[in-house]
Amino acid sequence: MKNLKMKKEFKVIADLLPNNTRVLDVGCGDGSLMNLLYKKKNIEVRGLELDQNNVQQCIHKGLPVIQGDAETELHQFPNQSFDYVVLSQTLQAFYNPEKVLKELLRIGNSVIISIPNFGYWKVRVKLLFFGQMPVTKTLPNTWYNTPNLHMCTIKDLFNFCDEKNINIKKVVGVNEDKTSHIKRGNLEIKNLFSKLGIFLIG
């Protein structure tokens, strides 16, 4: 379900991308983001998507999409063949997110990754005071049916990039309609109040 908050996320991602670039949207869903980028910013888009219905939706919209699994099939894209690679809210669902991230950085000059923030205060409260795995709007599934295997916080991804010497160009925190820039200096507080983290790296 593409709710309004998702659209806010797409707007932030679109703002991060310059016009007339080449963008690969990994896990492009029904093509909503690609459509936005193609129509509003004249971006040359390509999508990779696993689900047959979503693939059909993209084709219906006239958007180029390749049916395939990002976990195993990113190798088909040549080195630095895109200006940007976008991965929206799926990093945590891969068996091996580190390997996928490496692939994204190989394919794209820059990479935009968004993650549902496990450090968001409501998530922490749920676990701390109720002793249950959190179910929120950005994390709608329960522990037994969630596709998320590797949940992380904005701070975790920040530290990960530092550890792996991945250059962080910009991080945007999203909470409902509000967005804010996240830096080392305000990381603790933003990690508490952002539902989503959007990273521009590479």
Add this chain to the structure above:
Amino acid sequence: MNSKLKDIKKIIVTKPLKLDCGKTINNFPLAYETYGKLNKNKDNAILVFHALTGDQFVSETNPITNKEGWWVTAVGPGKAIDTNKYFVICANVIGGCMGSLGPKDINSETKQPYGLDFPVITIRDMIRAQESLLDHLEIKKLLCATGGSMGGMQLLQFCSTFPDKAFSAIPIACSSSHSAQNIALNELARQAIMADPVWDKGKYFLKNVQPKNGLAVARMVGHISYLSEKGMQEKFGRKLQEKADYEFSFNADFQVESYLRHQGYAFVERFDANSILYITRAMDYFDLAKQFKGGLVEAFKGQKTKYLIISFSSDWLYTTKENKDIVIALNASGADVSYSEIITDKGHDSFLLEVPDFLKTLKSFIDSMHEKFKNEKRI
């Protein structure tokens, strides 16, 4: 049958065509059929390439066999390729037997049918011959070109040889080069024909006969390869053909045997045995990468054509893997490419059957390409 062949649409290609084998043909017939109407802006033309045993009669009723066109599931009024909207063209390949120059035609030098004197042709020869038809119809650029199986191979060749002729392309269940398994199956078909004494080194036409048994076996081989193991099991299982128990004979006890015999012997009524030899040979020789130094990526480089590759999960003749290799090469060449694997038990034949996901995908792509092509023409 021959008298009817005289009434079908054909052009005489006067431009000499130098074949890959070195020989040249000219003033040869190319038979074709069209469906729907070409609009004023000429932005609605779709070229279909047919498969091994196909012909130009894609839709409606085939006037020669009086059976349905081979792609009525996809082409016709209101269908995925809607002939109310699009102008659909299909030509019989050279080497074939539905009106285009083939081995059963008269060799002007000997005044006898060619038989094995017919030159060995390639997929590239086929599409070069068909380019003349587009000139004849005065179509500079097609909205789309499509084809399944050998049709897809012709399409890949067409787009690589004439990069500006198609705005979009849909190769379906095909390959950029024939695999060892596919060559082997084709060889089986050829050997079946050549082992039939009636074949007589391809000179059966002198006695006005056909090597029916050999040709029927060749067709049976094909039919097995077009189905999937699961599809066959579900359709036939071990069911017996109109009998309660085994006959303890070599008659067609099982339904699957009866089906193969029926398909095999129905086929000999409409196809020429030597044509099967020539066309299967063309398929075996097909290797797009070989033509371009540096491989398949080179074949697609610089093409503006927007591709949609479609494969079927249970197709073991032209596998998903082979189709994906085309996608990978297109990606590496920077081409505009989409890809979809349709999940179905119906095997290679899926592209000819009612497979809703496939037909929906086909329609979505063509309709969206039409909008884009109209815009491009406007600019």
